Amino acid sequence: MVSPISSGDSPAALAIPLSEPDPSALAERAQRYAALEWLSRPVWVFDIDHKRVHWANTAALSVWQAESLQALCARDMGRDMSGSVAQRLAQYQSDFAASDARFNEQWTVYPDGVPVSLNVRFSGHRLPDGRMCMLCEAEPVGSVAPESLRSVEALLHTAVMITLYGQDGHALYRNPAARAAVFQPDERLEDRVGDPAAYAALAASLTSQGVGTLTLSVPTPTGQRWHELSARQCRDAVTGQHAVLVSEADISAIKRTEERANFQALHDALTGLPNRTHFMQRFAWAVSEAQAQGQEVALLFIDLDHFKDVNDTLGHAAGDQLLVTMAQRLRHAKRSSDMVARWGGDEFLVLVMSADIRKDLAALHDRISAAVATPVRIGDVDARVTPSVGVALYPRDGDTIEILLRNADLAMYAAKDQGRDTMAFYDEHMAQTVRSRTELEAELRHALARQEFEVYYQPRVAAGSNAIMGVEALVRWNHPRLGLVSPDQFIPLCETTGLIRQLGLWVFARAAQQQVAWAAQGFDMVVSVNLSARQFMHPELLADLTRALQQAGADPARLEVEITESMLLGHDPRQLAVLQSIAALGLSIALDDFGTGYSNLAYLQRFPIHTLKIDKTFIQGSDANRSLAELIVSLCQLMKLTAVAEGVETQEQLDWVVAQGIAQYQGYLYARPLPVVQFTALLKNRALGDA
Incomplete structure (x- = not known):
């Protein structure tokens, strides 16, 4: 088997004499290998266990630029030996012990720091004490292009597993990474794939297109791993026959991340x-x-x-x-x-x-x-x-x-x-409840015209100073008969009836007008408004927002829209287009209730998100939830997103928020949502920070 592999041992490791070999032992070795002494090509025996030359002929001493056999045998070649080379030597030793294996490879050695490229034939050789060593027979390579030498070096050290398979499916060559990933050096490509259907699909792809890819779970000496396998038809550079070059990348960590994300x-x-x-x-x-x-x-x-x-x-x-x-x-x-x-x-x-x-x-x-x-x-x-x-x-x-x-x-x-x-x-009698809800829906349709809705405002506060950094606009329904109706009751009805777009636009317009009014009073802060799922995907959303901004004379940079994480589920290309268009208007974007259902961190890179609002379940929840919140905070800091803690209701929760370095918070501890008059009074009595 021919394989282009290089040895990258440091010059220092090959040149430092650590101890003087016993003269009688050297004499015994010289007598044992006397028949090889007169060969014109360099020959030496390498002790894999001790990482030292056991014996070398005169031609090998010249290659290694050693004054004597005693000096060469004293060199500790394991000192600073690269992990890839050590791994390759261990593979040799294992294969020598298992079978009558022989290898022809290109190696580069560094006597006195000068690289010398050799074609080396390796075979197993047992010492008198029974240990498996390696007999090395070398020939100079001659003139080799630098690119070739460097590619050989890269092939040795890369973590990518490279295997060349012959027409019969047997491996002609494996680099160290590939050899370390199989139990037997003669493992066939079909055995590697394992699943007959997957192998048939790969073979068909190679036949029709010349290339093929698979993602598969494979058994390795270190356990079951996930590999991304890429195969390409080629020719064996030695025989000229058709072959298949296969590269495998270990994607187990990515798979584990995917499994956690899916869960x-x-x-x-x-x-x-x-x-x-x-x-x-x-x-x-x-x-x-x-x-x-x-x-x-x-x-x-x-x-x-x-x-x-x-x-x-x-x-x-x-x-x-x-x-x-x-x-x-x-x-x-x-x-x-x-x-x-x-x-x-x-x-x-x-x-x-x-x-x-x-x-x-x-x-x-x-x-x-x-x-x-x-x-x-x-x-x-x-x-x-x-x-x-x-x-x-x-x-x-x-x-x-x-x-x-x-x-x-x-x-x-x-x-x-x-x-x-x-x-x-x-049973059918329960339909009366449905009828009551239907009546509420009917009243809901007239609520806007009757001006029964009102926008409340809840401050968003700097965690360290308690300065008001912004405000969230929240809609309330002042029902003439039922009193203040909870949003949990009428928002879902608005969603199902299609009124949510009209109501959402009204809230955004009122919030924009109020932002301008507050700014005129010296309270220039960002006002954020929630977008519903229906409103977010409505084709007229951008036109609605633009018209509301123009009518209010508002600065888009002082307004923010909030969307929930669930709106971004899936891979609808419209989501990205809508968010990019919103950002192009000058509005900032906040991701609300983060972590409640999907927690796909890819959103943060894929979409133009500016603010991440950590759901209250993480702030008010158990230590396990807070540990996940800490990861979210770290991610915000890494990606330069503003983190906002929602639902802060106790001093203990605020202390934890401050300790985590979360920039802002909102919750009942500071203030409940308030009508505009009361909130304006709050602004006059509290500090206002730079939003």
Whole structure:
């Protein structure tokens, strides 16, 4: 086998005499190898274990520029030997011991610091003590182009695994990295790929296009690894026959990162349960399986009774601990074929498939009720919650996930109305709730015209100085009959009815006008406004924003739009185009609720994001969540993004925010969202920083 490999030992390592060999031992060696002494070509025996020349003939002494055999044998060639060379020697020794292996390679040695290129034939040779050494027979290379020598050197030291396979699939040559990645030096390309279908596809690609690529999991002496394999047809430079040159790059670290990112994209950060995205995907599969097997599908909507009391009395950290415990209990209460997911807050979903759905649901509810109702010890307190469970059956109660979720939610509220800690099935009578919601929707359509909406403002504050750096605009509905309606109630209705674009534009316009008014009063700060998913992808978004800015006479640099992380899920090219256009208007962009569902850090490089708002679950949550928050903060600092902590409600949380070097925060600790009059009064009484 011919392979262009060079040895990059340092000159110092080859020139320093460390000890004088025993004269009698040298005499014994000279007698043993007397027949080789008179060969005109350089020959020497290399002790791989001790990294020293064991014996050399006169021609080899000349090559190594050694005054005597004693001087050459005294050189410690292992000192400062490169890792690649040491690895190659170990490979030789292993192959010599396993078989009658021989290698022809190009090496470069450095006597007195002068490079000497040699074609060397290596073969195994055992010493009298049984150790495997290496017999080296060399010939000068002659005139070699510098590029050739350097390419040989690179091939030795590169971490990329290079293998040349012959027509029969056997390896003609492996560089050290490739040899270290196989168990046997004669491993075939087909054996390397392993999967017959993958090998057939690679072979077909080589035949039709001359090249082929694979990403595959391969067994190596260091364990299972992921490799990116690239193959190209070529010719063997020795025989001229057709061959295949294969390069492999270890991408195990990238694969592990992808697996972690995929897990985070489909799982809740706090509980580790599947999240909404995962659940929606699983539902489609469950319906398909149920139809194929003649089974029914049930959707359970679980809400924890009295959970708010735990949060209010024991704090959010205790609430998080309780949620984690409940998630574990629900996971153990379900059957292996069921799926449990966290929907949000203290709400969980369970997806059940069964041929006898009501019987299995009754048994499942008993297990869930017993598991959830068992007290949880938090500090010195036994916290206790119970489950209210609503059930919607597919296809009886709906043939889409959206309808089933709505009806299971209605059934859950019916269970609460029945005294909590019970399970209720959806029925038509619950449609009254839907009608009430429909009435609210109808009133919502007239709310803008009746000027029932109002913009509240919550300050964004410098973590160190408490100076107000900016403000977030938040919409509220002053209902003439119901009073102040929570955004959680009417924003989803606006989304479903399509009113969200009109409402979102109104909020942006009012915020722009207010920014100009405050600036005129000496309070020139950035005002941020939330964009909904529907509004973000609407084709008239840019025209809407431009018109609002012009009508208000606002400086775009003093306004910021906030989008949620979930809006950037997937690879829709329109997302990037829209964000780039928004940035081109002069508006800054904030990524809101970061880390809640997807946590794909590639967003931060792909999109023109300026501010990262860390979701309150990381600020108010457990140490595990805060550890992830610390990574997010480090990333912000590295990429020069402004980090904002959301939901800061206690001094302890603020102290942690300051300790992490998070630039800004907002939350009830400083101020709740306020009407414009009250917020203006706050501005006059508090410090205003440079935003």
